[in-house]
Amino acid sequence: MNNALNTLQSGQQSAFGTANATATAKQQTVTTFKPSVELQTQVVDRMYTMLAPGSDVVLDGHSAAATFETEGATYEDINYWLGSMFSFATPGGAGPYTRAYAAPLTAPVTPKFLTLQYGQTGLITQLNDCSVTTLNLAGASNGKMSCGGSILASKALVGALQALSERTGLAVAMGNHASLAIDAWAGTVGTTAISASAFAWELTVNANREYRAYLGDLNPTAWNDNPWSGQLKLSLEVNATTAAYITDMLASPNALIQKQIQIKYTTGSAGTLKIFQIQFAGQSLQAPELYTDRNGVTAIDIVLDGVYNSTMGNWLKIDSTSATATMI
Numbered sequence: 001m002n003n004a005l006n007t008l009q010s011g012q013q014s015a016f017g018t019a020n021a022t023a024t025a026k027q028q029t030v031t032t033f034k035p036s037v038e039l040q041t042q043v044v045d046r047m048y049t050m051l052a053p054g055s056d057v058v059l060d061g062h063s064a065a066a067t068f069e070t071e072g073a074t075y076e077d078i079n080y081w082l083g084s085m086f087s088f089a090t091p092g093g094a095g096p097y098t099r100a101y102a103a104p105l106t107a108p109v110t111p112k113f114l115t116l117q118y119g120q121t122g123l124i125t126q127l128n129d130c131s132v133t134t135l136n137l138a139g140a141s142n143g144k145m146s147c148g149g150s151i152l153a154s155k156a157l158v159g160a161l162q163a164l165s166e167r168t169g170l171a172v173a174m175g176n177h178a179s180l181a182i183d184a185w186a187g188t189v190g191t192t193a194i195s196a197s198a199f200a201w202e203l204t205v206n207a208n209r210e211y212r213a214y215l216g217d218l219n220p221t222a223w224n225d226n227p228w229s230g231q232l233k234l235s236l237e238v239n240a241t242t243a244a245y246i247t248d249m250l251a252s253p254n255a256l257i258q259k260q261i262q263i264k265y266t267t268g269s270a271g272t273l274k275i276f277q278i279q280f281a282g283q284s285l286q287a288p289e290l291y292t293d294r295n296g297v298t299a300i301d302i303v304l305d306g307v308y309n310s311t312m313g314n315w316l317k318i319d320s321t322s323a324t325a326t327m328i
Contacts, residue, residue, distance in 0.1 A: 005120045008033050008068075009161055010080065010130075012328070013113040017154070017221060019128040020115045024328045026164040029077045032069040032148075033118055035125050037156045038062070062219050063211060064127050064153035066116070072172040073137070073147035075265075075274040075322045080114070081147060082318060083327065085132035085207055088112040089320075096273045096323050103205070103228050103306070103316040112327075116151075117159040126159025127151070131223070133209035137278070140200035145173035145265065145276070152211050155219045169323070173265040173276050180234075181262040189260040189279050189312050197242050199294055200235040201263055203278060205316065230306035230316055232261060232280045238298040246288065246300060257284035257302060260312060275321035281309035 008030050009023030027033075040061035043054035070077070082101050083089060087109040089099035114130040135149040180198045181190045206229045211220035236242045249257055265276040282304030289301040306315040 001120060001122055006033075006118065007120065007161065009117040009164060011115045011117075013115055013129065016113050016129050016223060019126075021117075021126060021160065023115070023117050023162045023164065025080070026166065027077070027080065027116075028166055029070050029072060029074050029170065030068050031071045033066060034068075035064065035066040035116075035118055035127055035153075035156065037064050059218070061213060062155055064156035066118075066127060066130070066151040066153065067149070068151065069146070069148040071146055072144040074170040074172050075267075075276055075320065076167075076170050076324045078147060078173075078276065079320055079322075079324070079327055081132050081135060081149065082320065083112040084114055084130065084151075085109075085111060085135050085149075085205070086318075091325060093321075095271055095325065096321050097325055098275075098319060098321045101318040101320075102314050103230070104225065105308075105314060108225055109207075116153070117161055119159070119161070121161075124159040124161055126157050127153035127155075128157070129154035129211075129220070129223075131209065133207045135205045136202070137205075138200070138202040139173070139175060139178060139263070139265075141175045141198070143175045145175075145178075152209060152223075154211060154221070171267060171274055171322075173274075174267075177265040177267045179264050179266070181264075183260040183262075185258040185260065185281075185309065186311060187260060189281070190262040190264070194241060197236050197239060198234060199237065199299060202233045203230065203263075203280065205230040228306075228316075230280070230282075232282055232304045232306070234261070234302045234304075235292070235294070236300055236302065237294065238300055242300065245302060246290065249284070249288075257288070257304065258282075258307075259304060260309060261304070271323065273321060274323075275319065277319045279312065279317040280304070281307060281312050281315045283307045 011020035044056040086101040091097035208226035
């Protein structure tokens with residue numbers, strides 16, 4: 001079997017525990033997908049008059065997981081993974097359509113669970129009740145935005161692929177589409193544009209999601225989220241604007257870096273407008289890395305951990321705008 005012939009397909013579920021074995025969309029922007037089966041087994045030891053390790057093996061539990069990577073995340077397909085982690089977003093507008101996602105505060109999210117089919121003729125694996133529990137987004141100058149993460153699933157079984165066509169009109173979010181704004185903790189996010197300073201960024205969000213089984217279950221039949229966490233890393237050139245972030249922290253008295261960050265990718269206009277926007281509020285719980293080198297230019301790497309900001313009303317919001325009306 002040639003790995004280059006493997007394909008990943010998805011079908012949206014109506015609820016956890018209700019698999020949709022008939023895929024409706026080809027996840028053609030995913031570059032790496034690694035499913036795994038997780039078996040909980042044990043050898044039953046008995047007082048036999050022999051030195052064998054045991055005579056019976058029992059299966060206590062069965063679940064599954066996966067990791068995925070998308071080297072060139074598109075404005076359209078990013079919504080599959082956001083919807084699988086956050087609450088499913090109802091599109092607003094009349095074309096283009098905007099989907100708004102936010103980290104949970106007082107109520108749990110309601111993700112769109114997926115049934116995934118992966119492989120090729122001869123070996124196809126179906127994963128039920130899939131949801132993204134860890135999401136990693138990253139971007140850099142002169143590069144593509146990437147998306148990856150880890151997925152939980154309730155079970156793995158033999159699957160079947162559908163004859164699905166390639167979707168067209170997808171646009172990759174590129175570094176030259178991006179802009180950065182950094183605002184004070186009490187300011188308005190997205191107000192203070194920072195130009196000619198940022199080299200790269202990386203956001204990691206963890207839903208700390210867990211699947212569980214009850215008496216009578218072999219596979220997980222329920223799920224819950226613990227408090228979410230997130231971290232944003234910014235790689236910035238040291239200049240008259242960015243040096244202040246460090247000098248403020250090193251001044252007397254010492255202070256943490258507290259900022260609201262907006263990273264916004266934009267391309268097209270009117271009906272072809274595409275936007276991907278992250279708004280993040282965080283504080284530096286660890287010291288920044290000073291005097292790193294970026295092609296001979298002095299740079300700093302600032303790491304901010306997500307902290308609730310009352311002005312923003314959250315610590316993480318993500319908006320996606322494209323001409324895609326319905327995620328199938």
